[in-house]
Amino acid sequence: MDLDVFASAHRDEWNRLDRLVRKRRRLTGPEVDELVESYQRAATHLSVVRSSGQDPALAGWLSGLVARARAAVTGASTPAWRDAARFFTHTFPAVVYRLRWWWIATTVGTVAFSAALAVWLVVDPAARSALGTPEEIRAYVENDFANYYVEHPGASFAAQVWTNNVWASAQALILGAFGCLPTIAVLLLNGGNLGAAAGMMFAHGKGDIFLGLILPHGMLELTAVFVASGVGLKLGWSLIAPGPRPRLRALGEEARPAIAVALGLVVVLLVSGLIEGFVTGWVHTTWLRIGIGVVAEAAFLAYVFTLGRAAHRDGETGDIAERPQTAPVAG
Template identity: 45%
Template structure:
């Protein structure tokens, strides 16, 4: 199709979208429900037509016209920018959980890569005296259990410790994320390395008869913190796998798409690491009973998982995958969902 035929066949759409946009700009209530539905449908259609025109015609005048038209309609539909609060709410209500849900299989792989070595090392050290002694002398293990483990959580003022552990956790999460994007193997390695460290710490504490103290200090913050590290690693693995096996997409397109989704996960996990840091800084090392500390931590973790499960499934039902820049078909609930028959 040449450019003249393309303009002729779509002119009515653009004129109608411009008319509805102008009316809605003056007063949204001036449009009835059917017209609002039509506005959204025409906006989506014109956005696709703009993309087509940019790809196949590259005509400056047509591109400028459609860009202006689509931008004006978007301003009416999504509201005037910046709408910071709405954007943040929309991100955590839809984008972040959608991205995690879409990459849930990679999260499962990351969980195995982390917790698998942790369990194996702990079981091995607890069942092999030679392996336990090779991991550290009796004096080193006793010093760690009696002098280092619990004191780590209370040696500094809470606010200072919160800042320190949050920064460290974000660094570890970023490493797992970044290394996972390099063909997967380095990401799996860093997850496994951290899992081994956790397994050794567990074995040392349990072998000294401090099982309850170990879990009483790890679970309050660890349930949320370790889940966030695993999710960061899973996001990196998704990018790395797109590089290895892009499927029917160009490798550059696959990596870019997964990168936008992984970026959404990374941004969401920043808040998760802050929440875990608050618990570690102000709850784990506090004087609260162990049962209360563990209860707080596991409650926070359960709420986090339930939120991701519920919101992620809901977003997936709308066809969303959590890539940054992706918008739901019903424009965040501001207007009714556009029907495909329009």
């Protein structure tokens, strides 16, 4: 086959198809029919051109034309930026709002545990001595705790803490599916570390330094961890008490929205990581540091309880719209 002759014979058809595709939003009824017919013919022409293997450039151009015509005929999918916008304005905040009582209870319980541990360490010197030698505790209180936030460059430190916090949150969320207990263990570990640090600092009169360095990033960071943990506990509870649903179905219905929470928290923890890397150890005005943390925390809570509540009331569940259909089961 002479490909040049073939291309010359059909070039006007291809150009006409290209014009129809470009004005697809303003086509008349007959033009829509012409678009469909031209697309079908062009697809056949593309097959002929590809099979000849003589002109890769023509095959590539015609392939792009056919792809654009196919999108015009079948309807293009929603642009990615719209999906991302909907995720952050509807899906993620709606799931966090729907599960609010789980992570609020997690927050209250973990903070109470940390506070009780801190008070115990403050009032019981024997308990403090179990954490290290007097020299080690003195070094931690006087230098190590504060130096932790400035011993590395801000960018690398922010990336490090972001990675660590995402990993901790992922553990708390995913491990919840194994009967809740692993998530509770993660909470006890993190709450214990927080309470131990607070107890040692307050016991040595450094409570103001502790709060001044923990609150800027810690409010948002811990909230993210508590949200992940609350969702993880809900996952585990769906297996323990699935209600009228089969256990695997209940787990699936909770696990799919949990994926949305995990993805959204990556961004939340990025913000807290940036605060920890560039604010906590480097802004020397205490009220300004804490103020930045308060603003970040208030913005997140307002985001959840305004956009999230509105999306939840509109019926947003965070589940996948094109999820697999469930088959009937007995019992």
